[in-house]
Amino acid sequence: MNYLFHILVMIGIYVILTQSLNLVMGYTGLLSVCHAAFYGIGAYASTLLMTGWGVNFFVALPIAVIVSVLLSFVVSIPSLRLKGDYFVLATLGFQAIIFGIMYNWVSFTRGPYGIPGIPIPTLFGFAFDSPASYTLLSLGLAALVVTFIYLITSSQFGRVLKAIREDEIATQALGRNTVLFKTTAFALGAGIAAIAGSLYAGYVRYIDPTSFTVAESLFLVTILAIGGSGNIQGPVVGTIILVLLPEVLRFLRIPDTIAPNIRMMLYALALILVVIYRPRGIAGEYGFE
Amino acid sequence: MDLSKRCEDVPTLEVRNLTRFFGGVAAVKDVSIAFPPKRITALIGPNGAGKTTLFNLICGYIAPTRGEILLGHQSLRGLKPWQIARLGIGRLFQDVRVFGKLTALENVLVAFPNQVGERFWEPVVRRAQTLKMQRQNVERAMALLELVCLADRANTTAENLSYGQQKLLAIARLLAMDAKILLLDEPASGVHPAVLETVMNLMTSLAKQGRTVVFIEHNISVVLEVAHWVYVLDDGEVVAFGLPDEVIHDRVTREVYLGV
Amino acid sequence: MLLQLLANGLCAGALYAIVALGFGLIYRTTGVFHFAHGAVYTIAAYLLYLFGVTMGLQPIGAVLIALIGAAVSGVLSEVVVYRPIARRISSPLATMIGSFGIYLFVVNAIALIAGNETKVLRPGVDVTFRFGSIILTRFQLFAFFAFVALLVAFVFFKRTQLGRLLSAFADNPMLVEVLGWNTSTIRIGVFAAGSILAGIAASLSALDVGMDPYVGMSALLMSAVAVIVGGVRVFEGAIVGGILLGIVQSLVVWRLSARWMDVFTFIILVLFLLLRPEGLLGKAVRLEEAR
Numbered sequence: 117m118n119y120l121f122h123i124l125v126m127i128g129i130y131v132i133l134t135q136s137l138n139l140v141m142g143y144t145g146l147l148s149v150c151h152a153a154f155y156g157i158g159a160y161a162s163t164l165l166m167t168g169w170g171v172n173f174f175v176a177l178p179i180a181v182i183v184s185v186l187l188s189f190v191v192s193i194p195s196l197r198l199k200g201d202y203f204v205l206a207t208l209g210f211q212a213i214i215f216g217i218m219y220n221w222v223s224f225t226r227g228p229y230g231i232p233g234i235p236i237p238t239l240f241g242f243a244f245d246s247p248a249s250y251t252l253l254s255l256g257l258a259a260l261v262v263t264f265i266y267l268i269t270s271s272q273f274g275r276v277l278k279a280i281r282e283d284e285i286a287t288q289a290l291g292r293n294t295v296l297f298k299t300t301a302f303a304l305g306a307g308i309a310a311i312a313g314s315l316y317a318g319y320v321r322y323i324d325p326t327s328f329t330v331a332e333s334l335f336l337v338t339i340l341a342i343g344g345s346g347n348i349q350g351p352v353v354g355t356i357i358l359v360l361l362p363e364v365l366r367f368l369r370i371p372d373t374i375a376p377n378i379r380m381m382l383y384a385l386a387l388i389l390v391v392i393y394r395p396r397g398i399a400g401e402y403g404f405e
Numbered sequence: 406m407d408l409s410k411r412c413e414d415v416p417t418l419e420v421r422n423l424t425r426f427f428g429g430v431a432a433v434k435d436v437s438i439a440f441p442p443k444r445i446t447a448l449i450g451p452n453g454a455g456k457t458t459l460f461n462l463i464c465g466y467i468a469p470t471r472g473e474i475l476l477g478h479q480s481l482r483g484l485k486p487w488q489i490a491r492l493g494i495g496r497l498f499q500d501v502r503v504f505g506k507l508t509a510l511e512n513v514l515v516a517f518p519n520q521v522g523e524r525f526w527e528p529v530v531r532r533a534q535t536l537k538m539q540r541q542n543v544e545r546a547m548a549l550l551e552l553v554c555l556a557d558r559a560n561t562t563a564e565n566l567s568y569g570q571q572k573l574l575a576i577a578r579l580l581a582m583d584a585k586i587l588l589l590d591e592p593a594s595g596v597h598p599a600v601l602e603t604v605m606n607l608m609t610s611l612a613k614q615g616r617t618v619v620f621i622e623h624n625i626s627v628v629l630e631v632a633h634w635v636y637v638l639d640d641g642e643v644v645a646f647g648l649p650d651e652v653i654h655d656r657v658t659r660e661v662y663l664g665v
Numbered sequence: 666m667l668l669q670l671l672a673n674g675l676c677a678g679a680l681y682a683i684v685a686l687g688f689g690l691i692y693r694t695t696g697v698f699h700f701a702h703g704a705v706y707t708i709a710a711y712l713l714y715l716f717g718v719t720m721g722l723q724p725i726g727a728v729l730i731a732l733i734g735a736a737v738s739g740v741l742s743e744v745v746v747y748r749p750i751a752r753r754i755s756s757p758l759a760t761m762i763g764s765f766g767i768y769l770f771v772v773n774a775i776a777l778i779a780g781n782e783t784k785v786l787r788p789g790v791d792v793t794f795r796f797g798s799i800i801l802t803r804f805q806l807f808a809f810f811a812f813v814a815l816l817v818a819f820v821f822f823k824r825t826q827l828g829r830l831l832s833a834f835a836d837n838p839m840l841v842e843v844l845g846w847n848t849s850t851i852r853i854g855v856f857a858a859g860s861i862l863a864g865i866a867a868s869l870s871a872l873d874v875g876m877d878p879y880v881g882m883s884a885l886l887m888s889a890v891a892v893i894v895g896g897v898r899v900f901e902g903a904i905v906g907g908i909l910l911g912i913v914q915s916l917v918v919w920r921l922s923a924r925w926m927d928v929f930t931f932i933i934l935v936l937f938l939l940l941r942p943e944g945l946l947g948k949a950v951r952l953e954e955a956r
Contacts, residue, residue: 197939201758220924220925267532272521273522282504282506285498334769391754391763401506
């Protein structure tokens, strides 16, 4: 039963991550490979606030979101002028830089040693210390995030983002400041990823930089590519596959030593097939076509 | 959209001594043209004459090397394309540029300016107003689609429309934008006679309302039919201008087109 | 001290230059961001191990097999993945994603078969040579000589018809096709050549410090940085970028620390992307049209 709760918590966290990347990638058409960096910034910001200053989780979380949003401007403002490949490379560069800072600035982040002893989130005396309660927290926040994203994407804001994705020049010709919209979408994506980061930190109660690498960013892109992006369903499908596949492998009695490799090979194969035969993914609306 | 309603106070768009070099080549050379309201102006000339470049200069996609672009008394130099569009200058691109994965309805919806729900917090914080405006805009969008005979394709994704339908859609978008000055790059190319009829009627109605219509065209019969005034461009320069009948039959124009 | 650092940097840069040249050749000529270049690199290293150590072949033989394996892998990427994508999709980002898929698959397959741990090809300390105040290992020397040989070959090649053809192809593939050359053959040739270069660098590096399944990623990232820094528009850019990268990294390790080397490298990448995307050797191109 506890195991089921664990899966549900992870689903919650990854729904938040994939939906936030979807806002950037699927709706606005920006292939960003630095999303894990904002996930990590969220995790580290709330962790440092909770462990260093004794801040309550529910106060640390919004502050972490703001930190992530502010740092997103450092990435987006210079990079959004770049086209195609070069934008992707720039985000890759920033991801590596941010990871490098997390890993090497030992006096601030404790580097590779990580930060242990993250307190259990509490709200007005109620501690989310049981698997069931944390599941509620995780799924609750996920539901809020999905609702928020649904609301903004089904309105003009979402339409403009999609228009920018389809044809930025034509969108400008309709009187929209496309740079502002792209920056906003990127910032929202980063901020929401920070929610996932805080949630993760409060759950595993120990974080280190290795959860927030280039590989993780690329992995998030892979999940969106396979599940689909550009609508609400795609990332949900992607997240479910992501979470269920290891279970299927375990069911097939594939040994734990090689299971991660097999999983990644299956994802890789799915990715290649999807790109060739079904660019919009299983349930998505948009593929890089 | 009520095409009989008058559109007042449309400023005159003017370019003065407009010049743009690409490397050593002048794509647009010392061009001075005024586009007053209520007039349909045609720009004709062989390929490479600088007509589209002129449009790109006016719309702010490229910067002039020399010269002025004025909307009324306001200079447009240095403004970004989206700012120029907000001032009321609408553009139909030669390659149409509809939003492929959006439906026809969404294509028009996205064009209405100043919508509640456009800033990301509004759909959450000002929910009721957002929904209300959305409903109103859907009605207005459907009316526009009716106007361009695309109402039955409202929920088709734009990439699945024919070229001619996409062109009509792009024009509907311009109407949604309530553009005061319309710059149409080859509105007649590649479309059925029936669609062409609709387009020409729209152009005439828009001008009658008080808007400014400027179009680039290769189809001379269209020019003869709708244009009030014609400019002939060749090699980046204005080589002739005047009433359509006179200009079309002028010797200079023939030389320019036939290379004689 | 400084000389030693420069020498170390030069030899490291030599390897970067070789693998980057392969990457740049492919990128400039075909437009494909060949993420899988990293996979090809890894395949070469592991083939070397398989044939050189496990099967005990002569080093030369094992290296040759590694190079052939690399070439075949590169060509397979083009034929099995990139071509089907290109037939259906015009966006280069789709190809980049597909390429990453290849990388992911190959690297995990290798990790599955051969394990995640670092493998060393020859145990023990290496033979060193002394040049005045500089000490270099045998493999650093190999790297340097390989680089010089390649440089000479490159200079000659540029002047040949084939070299000019590739430059022309990079600028305008359709025109070259019209002139009677077969585009798909050229592309295959380019992938083969680029992959062989990756194989050479991989073999030298593997012989020197051994390998693990993830060396390909860092080889790829260094290639991308080198190509951007040196300049995409000319093939020499990769060479210049690679050498410079090696030297700069060496100096950074000396002045700051080894830990910050990666961060510094990527800061350089980002700075170049933002401030001088055409690279050191590229002509400062002002975008004529749209902003």
